[in-house]
Amino acid sequence: KAGVTQTPRYLIKTRGQQVTLSCSPISGHRSVSWYQQTPGQGLQFLFEYFSETQRNKGNFPGRFSGRQFSNSRSEMNVSTLELGDSALYLCASSLVYSQETQYFGPGTRLLVL
């Protein structure tokens, strides 16, 4: 079975732009969670999607949004980028609940200049 895939792997943007990141979960997995990793804040939960519905949300501003499609693929969008949004964005999938074993993708490294 193929693992979790994320595209693109690397991205450079400038302040004020917006960005869309994509995540394809393991086949058959329906829960997709997003995390942001920075040296200062560590790994922080962004949101979780299940059956095209946001099931849980972390403490991030409204500039961070996401969605899930009927095939369980998920996208996250960050609008009006700030320097502090530079981070590794990780996507994780699990069968049904994020309380189950979570499998992470390789991440997207975003640099905001």
Added chain:
Amino acid sequence: GIQVEQSPPDLILQEGANSTLRCNFSDSVNNLQWFHQNPWGQLINLFYIPSGTKQNGRLSATTVATERYSLLYISSSQTTDSGVYFCAGSGGTASKLTFGTGTRLQVTL
């Protein structure tokens, strides 16, 4: 929300040595996982262990849910074990994982 503390923050071992990493939780959790992050950033799930003991090769983990802690044991360490080890958990009906700050392990020859 749940707070997660990991110790030690840094660890340097010689190849072949054993080590124990600890994770403490501020509240009870019904979901506890250990991960290894390699130098390229990939997080690999090591154990899903809300309670009890599990073993996988040179790695084993024990969670004592009633005392809100979990231990990860690495035996006969190898250079490929280097990286950052994270524990993460969630409690109640919360579906989000709260991560600790990690233990950075360096295994030297």
